[in-house]
Amino acid sequence: MSTPSLASGPEGPHALRPLLDTVLHALHDGTRARGGPLPAGGPETVAARLRDTVGDVLPDEGDPDALRLLVHALAEGAADPAHPRCAAHLHCPPLAVATAADLAASTLNPSLDSWDQAPAASELEALVTRALARQAGAADALVTTGGTESNQLALLLARETHGAGVRLLHGANAHHSLPRAAWLLGLPDPVVVPAPAGTLDPAALDEALTTLPGPHLVTATAGTTDAGLIDPLPDIAAVCRTHHARLHIDAAYGGGLLFSDRHRAKLTGLDAADTITLDLHKLGWQPVAAGLLTVKNPHDLAALDQRADYLNADDDTQAGLPDLLGRSLRTSRRPDILKVAVTLKTLGRTGLGALVDQVCDHAQTFAALVHDHPGFELHDRPTISTVLFRPAGATDDTVAAVRRELLTHGRAVLGRARLDGRLWLKATLLNPHSRPDDLAGLLQLVEGTTPR
Numbered sequence: 001m002s003t004p005s006l007a008s009g010p011e012g013p014h015a016l017r018p019l020l021d022t023v024l025h026a027l028h029d030g031t032r033a034r035g036g037p038l039p040a041g042g043p044e045t046v047a048a049r050l051r052d053t054v055g056d057v058l059p060d061e062g063d064p065d066a067l068r069l070l071v072h073a074l075a076e077g078a079a080d081p082a083h084p085r086c087a088a089h090l091h092c093p094p095l096a097v098a099t100a101a102d103l104a105a106s107t108l109n110p111s112l113d114s115w116d117q118a119p120a121a122s123e124l125e126a127l128v129t130r131a132l133a134r135q136a137g138a139a140d141a142l143v144t145t146g147g148t149e150s151n152q153l154a155l156l157l158a159r160e161t162h163g164a165g166v167r168l169l170h171g172a173n174a175h176h177s178l179p180r181a182a183w184l185l186g187l188p189d190p191v192v193v194p195a196p197a198g199t200l201d202p203a204a205l206d207e208a209l210t211t212l213p214g215p216h217l218v219t220a221t222a223g224t225t226d227a228g229l230i231d232p233l234p235d236i237a238a239v240c241r242t243h244h245a246r247l248h249i250d251a252a253y254g255g256g257l258l259f260s261d262r263h264r265a266k267l268t269g270l271d272a273a274d275t276i277t278l279d280l281h282k283l284g285w286q287p288v289a290a291g292l293l294t295v296k297n298p299h300d301l302a303a304l305d306q307r308a309d310y311l312n313a314d315d316d317t318q319a320g321l322p323d324l325l326g327r328s329l330r331t332s333r334r335p336d337i338l339k340v341a342v343t344l345k346t347l348g349r350t351g352l353g354a355l356v357d358q359v360c361d362h363a364q365t366f367a368a369l370v371h372d373h374p375g376f377e378l379h380d381r382p383t384i385s386t387v388l389f390r391p392a393g394a395t396d397d398t399v400a401a402v403r404r405e406l407l408t409h410g411r412a413v414l415g416r417a418r419l420d421g422r423l424w425l426k427a428t429l430l431n432p433h434s435r436p437d438d439l440a441g442l443l444q445l446v447e448g449t450t451p452r
Helices: 012-034 042-054 066-076 096-108 119-135 147-162 177-184 202-211 233-243 254-259 298-304 314-318 337-372 396-408 436-449
Strands: 140-144 167-171 191-193 216-221 246-250 275-279 291-295 376-378 386-391 413-419 422-428
Touching (some): 140 298, 254 337, 291 298, 337 436, 396 436
């Protein structure tokens, strides 16, 4: 058996070129075999089909057709976020240019735990993170795997800055990763602040901060997972200033509005935060992962400083070699910043802003279709690109059954959200290429699946 080729080095491009053709053909054929937004048949059918196709994952003798076989199987069994009827989650279709950049990152395989493993990548990360931090009114930013890691890191920095007794206050609308992070970090039990209209109530927050001993960490949300709502950030920031509370804003979803001249005003007050979660594999059209945590006071990052002689020896750093260990909780990590940098440079803020505007417009169009249809009920006009709706007069059991029916037959991927004591179907519209006919077709499909 010949020695397997390497992806990098002088022979790397020659070795990769035919393999890329194999991958692209397998993606095309697998997508055609699927024929819709996700595979039909439900979990047991999809699992059985995959097992039959793959067979022995670790055979005694290798299979030269494995690349084509497995990529085809993955594509045939995928939920495709680029399909206009795949609209359940904050799961975006990635841009081609970002995906191509990700290939380069995988090929070169820098690891950002020491400068001598990633000389150019480490400088690129510094340039891009600081540029994005400035967009959010912050001084610096760290690259993370997404909103969950960013929120955990924000709570860690708060604990190390204000002590282990710092108490988290979050809205009832907050992402589940925040109370979970408090538990992981051994913080006091969080205080849940009411969000009666779907957004955190500043008056209730003020009352809680008045009665609870400090120090306090308040978290607000700019783009809730269920409905895409944005907390009243200026009012929350004012309450935090009054009580000298630290403020973290989870803008994993809504942070992409910064790129849009039409919508960035919805984030007024964002720059008051001590830390901000951003996530460009949502409204940034990046392959997973592409998270960030911005920091207003760079001194807070001193809490992450670590020493390992083989990575950042004192004499090396004194001689000018950059120290990367304090830029993440992870050690080995890939240069996820390359795809982000390529996207920013290729599209510019105007180009990314146009994509944001398009998906927000799609949400308004879909909401209007729901509102004008006598067979449906609209929860509210969308704030970003999420629309909640349900068949008029349906029970919660019917709403849940309609969603599962669409999933099982591979016809549409819609999410679910429980608000105001009722279950709603959730359309999270992140595909800028969707057309009005696609949106109307999605609604017609739900109508046709709803029992009379």
